[in-house]
Amino acid sequence: MPGDPAAAPAPLPPPPPPSAAAGPAWRLLGTSREQLCLEFTLPTGQSFRWRRTGGGEFTGVVGRRVFQLRQDGGGGGDVAWRVIGRARGEDEARDEEALAEYLNLGVDLAALYAEWAAADARFAKVAPLIPGARMMRQDPVECLFQFICSQNNHISRIHGMVERLCSTYGTPLPLIDAGGGDVAEAAARAEQQQQQQQPAWEVGRKRSLSEVEAAACATAGGPGGGGPLAPEPEGDGGSGSGGDEAPGTPRGAAAAPPPSGDAPPPRRGRKGARAGGAAAERDAPSSSSGSSGGAGGETTAPEPFAAGAAAAAAAAAAAAGAAHFAFPTLDQLSAATEEELRALGFGYRSKFITGAAAALRARPGGGDAWLRALRGATAAEAAAALEELPGVGPKVAACVALFSLDKHDAIPVDTHVWQLATKYYARHLAGKSLTKKLHPEVAAAFVARFGERAGWAHSVLFISNLRQSQALMAGAGD
DNA sequence: CAGGTC
DNA sequence: ACTGG
Numbered sequence: 001m002p003g004d005p006a007a008a009p010a011p012l013p014p015p016p017p018p019s020a021a022a023g024p025a026w027r028l029l030g031t032s033r034e035q036l037c038l039e040f041t042l043p044t045g046q047s048f049r050w051r052r053t054g055g056g057e058f059t060g061v062v063g064r065r066v067f068q069l070r071q072d073g074g075g076g077g078d079v080a081w082r083v084i085g086r087a088r089g090e091d092e093a094r095d096e097e098a099l100a101e102y103l104n105l106g107v108d109l110a111a112l113y114a115e116w117a118a119a120d121a122r123f124a125k126v127a128p129l130i131p132g133a134r135m136m137r138q139d140p141v142e143c144l145f146q147f148i149c150s151q152n153n154h155i156s157r158i159h160g161m162v163e164r165l166c167s168t169y170g171t172p173l174p175l176i177d178a179g180g181g182d183v184a185e186a187a188a189r190a191e192q193q194q195q196q197q198q199p200a201w202e203v204g205r206k207r208s209l210s211e212v213e214a215a216a217c218a219t220a221g222g223p224g225g226g227g228p229l230a231p232e233p234e235g236d237g238g239s240g241s242g243g244d245e246a247p248g249t250p251r252g253a254a255a256a257p258p259p260s261g262d263a264p265p266p267r268r269g270r271k272g273a274r275a276g277g278a279a280a281e282r283d284a285p286s287s288s289s290g291s292s293g294g295a296g297g298e299t300t301a302p303e304p305f306a307a308g309a310a311a312a313a314a315a316a317a318a319a320a321g322a323a324h325f326a327f328p329t330l331d332q333l334s335a336a337t338e339e340e341l342r343a344l345g346f347g348y349r350s351k352f353i354t355g356a357a358a359a360l361r362a363r364p365g366g367g368d369a370w371l372r373a374l375r376g377a378t379a380a381e382a383a384a385a386l387e388e389l390p391g392v393g394p395k396v397a398a399c400v401a402l403f404s405l406d407k408h409d410a411i412p413v414d415t416h417v418w419q420l421a422t423k424y425y426a427r428h429l430a431g432k433s434l435t436k437k438l439h440p441e442v443a444a445a446f447v448a449r450f451g452e453r454a455g456w457a458h459s460v461l462f463i464s465n466l467r468q469s470q471a472l473m474a475g476a477g478d
Numbered sequence: 479c480a481g482g483t484c
Numbered sequence: 485a486c487t488g489g
Contacts, residue, residue, distance in 0.1 A: 150482090152481050152482050390484090391482095395481095415480085415481070
């Protein structure tokens with residue numbers, strides 16, 4: 001047990017870098033590491049929209065705002081934040097409110113840890129190594145489509161898919177002109193590091209997540225607290241970062257060379273003809289595109305050019321320099337055709353995306369409201385409703401329920417959670433194989449042990465397992 | 479062969 | 485059965 005509180009490591013730099021760097025000023029969230037650890041929250045599989053953009057710094061989009069977050073290495077590990085991009089119409093005064101909601105800051109995580117530790121000795125043992133693993137509260141639509149993309153997929157690829165979905169169909173988010181005028185620099189930096197991050201959620205990973213963890217959330221007298229707030233704001237200048245100007249993007253659903261392999265095909269940008277950020281600002285108003293009830297293998301082929309237009313607009317904006325995009329709305333998403341998505345590398349998930357978008361839009365009152373209303377439903381109701389959508393099974397449904405619909409007791413059961421369950425929390429299931437019927441049983445086992453926020457607790461255990469396996473692999477030599 | 483949904 | 489490793 002590395003628990004030596006008094007052993008204050010070293011004098012670490014003060015919380016937020018005043019205004020040394022370019023861009024908006026940083027502000028403090030006022031949280032502790034035990035309440036919020038970015039390293040255990042942002043890149044652990046809940047969302048695929050955050051990327052590392054510097055030492056211990058994360059950049060991601062929340063709603064229609066582009067946030068940057070970094071954890072204070074000193075004191076209690078407060079989180080510094082700022083907004084570097086924002087859609088027109090979004091009130092700056094509400095930035096913090098939006099972030100607080102997204103991070104579920106109203107929930108006292110430390111108190112929950114204490115409860116879970118009291119209820120489970122195993123949790124008590126591993127939890128100190130995984131402080132601040134907080135459940136986020138994402139937008140339901142964004143969460144749903146992210147996890148439809150996640151099936152049968154690796155994290156790195158999911159990241160790419162989600163990014164392509166956003167840059168192709170989503171609204172570009174203009175960077176804030178922070179008076180300084182170094183906005184372009186910030187954009188370039190954020191953009192250049194897009195392939196650097198290494199999420200965790202995946203077990204078989206052989207990369208080292210350890211070093212990164214050590215840097216940010218290593219707590220409990222761990223590795224000297226690392227150097228989170230590296231005093232080197234952004235000295236990294238122009239490392240070319242390779243060609244970002246990929247030629248082909250999805251044209252108007254035309255015949256695009258299917259990127260057979262896994263090579264993440266086109267990124268975005270294509271020819272930077274016009275500096276149009278305005279063009280893509282609209283929401284495809286194609287009202288009801290007639291498609292409905294096609295929940296299955298329906299191939300919608302509404303207006304070919306509508307999709308092309310949306311894609312082209314976003315592509316133009318991207319080429320013009322936009323580096324961040326809001327997740328596409330259902331209207332924007334419905335402009336996508338299966339062929340187009342396949343060309344973008346979504347594979348067989350393409351029909352799930354178009355199918356789910358169509359099915360949602362067919363819901364009375366709109367898919368967005370329909371999904372949001374599930375926040376008021378029971379976990380079982382929400383799961384059942386979600387599983388009506390194409391491409392959504394028990395696992396994806398649980399992810400959406402837990403990560404965006406306030407179903408804090410939902411348990412996404414994948415093979416790793418299954419192992420965890422049969423080994424510790426539902427021994428009677430050992431030996432069996434995971435079938436759809438057993439999902440509820442597994443979930444019930446976790447709830448029985450951890451209570452109404454079992455989903456949150458399960459996340460801590462999951463991350464712990466990742467770390468554990470990685471540590472073993474690192475130590476085993478091979 | 480591994481993961482999820484059909 | 486499907487798909488990417």
